[in-house]
Amino acid sequence: MKTSLWLLSLALAACATAPDSTTQAPATASSMPTSTITLARYHWQLRDAVDADNQRLDALFGKTGRPPLQLDFSNGQLSVRHACNAIGGGYRIVDDHLVTTALLQTMMACSDATLMQRESAIKAMLQGRPTLILSLAGDTPLLTLAAAGGRTFTFVGQPTAEAHYDGPGATMFMEVAPQTVPCPHPPLPDRTCLQVRERHYDANGLRAGEPGPWHPLPQDIEGYAHQSGVRNVLRVKRYTLKRPPAGAPSSAYVLDMVVESETVKTPDAKQR
The missing domain is CATH 2.40.128.270 (Lipocalin)
Structure with missing residues (x-):
């Protein structure tokens, strides 16, 4: 589906x-x-x-x-x-x-x-x-x-993420494969990662160009809960972290909306 x-x-x-940014009466306590x-x-x-x-x-x-x-x-x-x-x-x-x-x-x-x-x-x-x-x-x-x-x-x-990360994020589209994969250099034993690639769309919402290569994403997408066997295309915001901890990712990904969702019948179904 x-x-x-x-x-x-x-x-x-x-x-x-x-937007109408007119402020009303001054704030009270x-x-x-x-x-x-x-x-x-x-x-x-x-x-x-x-x-x-x-x-x-x-x-x-x-x-x-x-x-x-x-x-x-x-x-x-x-x-x-x-x-x-x-x-x-x-x-x-x-x-x-x-x-x-x-x-x-x-x-x-x-x-x-x-x-x-x-x-x-x-x-x-x-x-x-x-x-x-x-x-x-x-x-x-x-x-x-x-x-x-x-x-x-x-x-x-x-x-909002903009308020939390103190600035606007960059919008991008990310396809998530139906099955997770082993993480490179996992911080926890047996941890798996989402397998993702970047997608591109034109002004009419139609696919444009070639998708990027598949790769493991060794971090979470805030607001997204993956379901095994379901392929999703997500619109996400990517925020650059100003002072990330040592060894931590330099960006944060936040779910904006699910653009497509498709149940894949078998785990061995070929990724398109």
Whole structure:
């Protein structure tokens, strides 16, 4: 089975609008400036959701260990992750309200009730011009979206890779082979590495040029969990580490999105 989210990513990029970086009232001890710069520094993960009667919406959380519903803001674009479909569109902040453009999404059908509940709930919230509030709980940034009907979603901020590594990363595409291989000079006995090669795409999302050579990757890709027997093409960000420890890699790789995913029937299937 083979899937692709690349076309949605291109569509969202084409719809990009210039960010509104106007900062609202000065921050107090318990608040943060409401600006697109502040929003873009974090991955916003759903921590709490209540209805108009202050009853928790448990259906949006599901089983323990499931990644929480997540919002990301970048270059005037808003994206939703960990719902049934990937969702995104342009956004602005107008008089402390979050105003989105028409939202685009992939068209998968999900049997998971939690993912379906998340999708319908977050779309209704985003399309309803909710009040947007940024605040601090100690050192933890919080984003609150409050709908006119009384529903309130609270998200906790996790620093983005750009914030963590103090600078922008270089975008590249990396194909991951379905099976791991022995690591060269492994720090741990019996450790295996991902086998990867670089891929190239044109502005229309079509493969371009020849892929690079296969080689073991003796480090992790942050945010990526490999499944044996599955070949993936990933869009990743590569960050140069300013002061890596002695003997450690000089770069960090962070997953941006899975472009292709294909289950390979047998471990001996030839790599293309």
